[in-house]
Amino acid sequence: MTASSQRDRLEALARHSVAVIQDNQAPSGAYIASPNFAVYRYSWLRDGAFIADAMSRAGQAASAEAFFTWCSRILVARASRIDSLIARHRSGQPIAEDEFLHARYTVDGEEVPDEWWNFQLDGYGTWVWALGAHLRRTPGCTVDPYRDGVVLSTRYVIEFWAEPSYDWWEEYVGHRHTSTLAPLYAGLQEAAQWASLPTGLRRQAGEAAGEIRRTVLSQGRQNGHLVKWLGGDAVDASLIACGVPFGLVSSSDPLMTATVRAVESSLAHGGVHRYLEDTYYGGGEWLLLSALLGWHYASVGRLDAARAQLAWILEHATQDGDLPEQVADHLLAPGARQKWIDRWGPVATPLLWSHAMFLTLALELGELTPPITPAR
């Protein structure tokens, strides 16, 4: 393919990505994870925060801000519940898994009644991190409209960061997951520096962030690299995010270099698997993780390697330009694929988080210039 047709494809996919994201953002500000996959027709704080971050980078500030408003409302609507959870925790009362704040909500900000692996903490840090990044790139924009939500999210994270929860993949409850701790650290670091937040809370946020970092560095590494959960030895591609974007460890630190090497040697070959034991839809390669690896490469100056990740993602867009959650070129557990198709239908496509991460990588590499206007 010529360089100019490659560029045309990249620009077309970027414009389509912005359109897919806009079309699947509700008036409330919530982004649905995927429109064509019944159990993903809800909004996750984790997916949404990465999507808002990409929209902010793409020059679509209003979209990102609508999402932050939605997050803030979710928290404010649960203020008394958060107070009571914190009070019960401090008095040593047990809290059942399903009493904690949820990972996904309806676009109107309600809990989804179905059974789900809801006790995930990471989103409560990720959205605050994304908000901080947005404020830094958007002159004149302040934390004030989101302040009440940020305060509640920060109090919740300070109280519960050390609790074992489900991970990014909504699995392995009962462990303290390194890639859950990283966005909690990043969100607390943001909160610690916002002058309009109460001084005491800012101080506690900074202290908790420091404690998270020390905990990960002392219990979350083995054989020179970060591990999936504290005290374990497995690798997970989401660990890359401990470097970029969450900055728990600098992406050029030898610990991150070794972590990325461990991911490369067991999970990456263009596409990137989540972790070796993955059986979801046969354990395919996830586009958003390919972009995350590319983002890491870009951050350490491995630009050719980063561009190769971007090219791999482009190759895996459907005819219509949609980006799936995962592809089946190389499966870790081929025998497990059909049972998921029978249960929930074909792989979620388009997945907004995949589109977001593609945009982020392309923008980080300077392959696109914002604002990116949606294809219509």
Ligand code: BGC
């Ligand atoms: C993934 C989660 C994601 C959700 C919605 C799940 O299968 O494991 O990380 O938040 O889908 O995209």
